[in-house]
Amino acid sequence: MTLKPKILDVIACPLCKGKLLYDKNLQVLICKFNKVSFPIKDGVPMVAAQDAKSITEDHSKRSAQ
Numbered sequence: 001m002t003l004k005p006k007i008l009d010v011i012a013c014p015l016c017k018g019k020l021l022y023d024k025n026l027q028v029l030i031c032k033f034n035k036v037s038f039p040i041k042d043g044v045p046m047v048a049a050q051d052a053k054s055i056t057e058d059h060s061k062r063s064a065q
């Protein structure tokens, strides 16, 4: 299941209206401003405020090593 890249042009973060990043590995959309991720179900991004999940510190830990 791949997400069409173009969909990222029309989807914005519901919290800050910023651009979302697509994480292929985790299959989520990420807002780096709010540090939240949104799930993608059946190729459909769930970008409602209530779907936002805080990104764990795993990411920053990994990149810091």
Ligand SMILES: [Zn+2]
Residues within 6 Å of the ligand: 013, 014, 015, 016, 017, 018, 031, 032, 033, 034
């Ligand atoms: Zn945001």
